[in-house]
Amino acid sequence: MLVKGADMVEVECVARGYLAGSGWKEYRETGSVCGVALPAGLKESSALPEPIFTPATKAQTGHDENISFDAMAQRVGADLSSRLRDLTLKIYTLAAEYARTKGILIADTKFEFGTVAGELVLGDEVLTPDSSRFWPLDTYEPGRAQDSYDKQFVRDYLERIRWSKSPPAPPLPAEVAAKTSEKYKQAYRALTGREL
Numbered sequence: 001m002l003v004k005g006a007d008m009v010e011v012e013c014v015a016r017g018y019l020a021g022s023g024w025k026e027y028r029e030t031g032s033v034c035g036v037a038l039p040a041g042l043k044e045s046s047a048l049p050e051p052i053f054t055p056a057t058k059a060q061t062g063h064d065e066n067i068s069f070d071a072m073a074q075r076v077g078a079d080l081s082s083r084l085r086d087l088t089l090k091i092y093t094l095a096a097e098y099a100r101t102k103g104i105l106i107a108d109t110k111f112e113f114g115t116v117a118g119e120l121v122l123g124d125e126v127l128t129p130d131s132s133r134f135w136p137l138d139t140y141e142p143g144r145a146q147d148s149y150d151k152q153f154v155r156d157y158l159e160r161i162r163w164s165k166s167p168p169a170p171p172l173p174a175e176v177a178a179k180t181s182e183k184y185k186q187a188y189r190a191l192t193g194r195e196l
Contacts (some may be wrong), residue, residue: 006114015092018107035068043143053085107133151188
């Protein structure tokens with residue numbers, strides 16, 4: 001594996017094909033996500049008419065915060081923002097189409113970009129259960145939270161114990177860690193046809 005340091009863009013690039021997580025919460029409050037107006041009457045986990053780009057700030061502590069495209073353009077420039085939006089939606093669409101053929105819906109995903117020697121590159125993890133919501137196609141049903149192959153199991157545990165979301169994070173019980181690990185392995189097997 002070749003690893004290079006990159007000058008990272010200080011905005012996370014999120015593509016959403018379905019309404020979940022912070023996007024669902026924002027939609028219920030405003031009818032939009034990151035300034036993108038959406039049709040009325042969508043349910044939790046509804047497929048969006050087309051994938052949308054919803055950038056977020058990269059918080060040094062705590063949770064990232066959704067921002068509008070205009071706010072992103074003010075931070076990193078209009079040209080770079082447009083390029084990142086287009087790349088994010090293109091990569092997401094290709095990945096979502098492939099995953100669907102393997103029985104997985106990619107509800108949303110996050111990319112981080114940077115530059116190496118002046119060239120724009122993808123950095124950090126790409127299309128993993130840590131950066132994406134993977135849902136099994138065969139149990140998908142809008143109007144409720146979905147079964148998932150991602151870290152939603154950990155999120156649900158932390159919600160159950162009512163963690164304040166302030167550091168330090170509580171230790172995960174062994175069974176939560178094991179269940180999450182198995183979810184990741186299930187996604188890998190479904191997408192690649194191989195064992196991890």
